[in-house]
Amino acid sequence: MSAFWSRLKDDFQLSIITLVGSLAVLGVTPYAVYRLGQRNWLVGFTDSFLVVGTVLAVCYAWRTGNTVRPGQFLAAIYSIGAFLVSIKLGTNGLFWMYVLILFNFFVVPPRQSVMVTQVTLLAVCLYGWLNPQEVFASHYQMGSFIVTYELSSIFAFVFAYRGRAQRRELSQLATEDPLTGIGNRRTMNKELDIAVADSRRYDIRFGLLVLDLDHFKQINDQFGHAVGDDVLVRFVNLVDAACRPSDRLFRLGGEEFVLLVPNVAREGLNGVATKIQQCVREVLRRPDGRAVTVSIGGCMLNGHTERESWLHEADACLYAAKDAGRDQIVIAAP
């Protein structure tokens, strides 16, 4: 049960599809039963199709974790459903078109939603135009419907567009370090947990380096925080350039970083650390021309069953490197 809630909490689109799907099933089922009872077969079967389709789409999203296709499928079947209900029930059916707008903007991205809602509007109006009195009582009513429908679509679009942008920003804030753009501690925890699991399952060797700039406080105190920030950004760029694309760098906080190195042996890990150390010493300069140096501690994922103990061992090596006079590398013995 807790896995159910945590998936709902972590996956916004899945939670939206589940919520909107459940509401749709609850809202449409009584109508399906009522219409079938009235022997209004077209509307009754359309409603039943919507209910079954919704249940299948929500199940698919839960099973596969893919929320894009079920969203598009739901938008398509509810648009067809709203069209059929509108042409069959006339003005009474048109009310569902407003629900459709909101529904679509919840389950598919704003641009796709605009497309599908406009196509449905066009289909309903074309049918109403060709069959006077069947959908709209008058041209005036059709005009009013188009205006109110378009206004509702515009409001829904603006709302959905802003919401998406804000969600993207929030997720970036939660996972990235805003200064350097690399993963933050939270992202690191996730990736280290995955590495621990992968090493057990696929027998991949992982190495971990903890990197800490030396006497960074002096740089801040002497040259100001902005220069300190610039040194941090340049340091990240240097490390990035010095290692493989599969290596992942995270900012643990302050001037401390963690590099996760997959598919590596202890000698290789030492080689990566040496390359970074030399690169930083040679390239990274303070405004007064003195070299910036980095202390590095590291260890292999060897016998660690969880991230904490692995990180703790690498951290202990970093302390040893600092104690040895800084600008040093200490990699734990096998």
Ligand SMILES: Nc1nc2c(ncn2[C@@H]2O[C@H](COP(=O)(O)OP(=O)(O)OP(=O)(O)O)[C@@H](O)[C@H]2O)c(=O)[nH]1
């Ligand atoms: N410019 C800048 N400074 C930061 C940031 N985060 C932390 N700091 C500073 O980093 C400094 C870290 O100082 P210390 O922990 O004493 O480390 P250090 O001076 O590098 O000394 P050692 O690690 O022992 O060599 C502090 O002055 C913090 O204020 C940041 O995002 N930008």
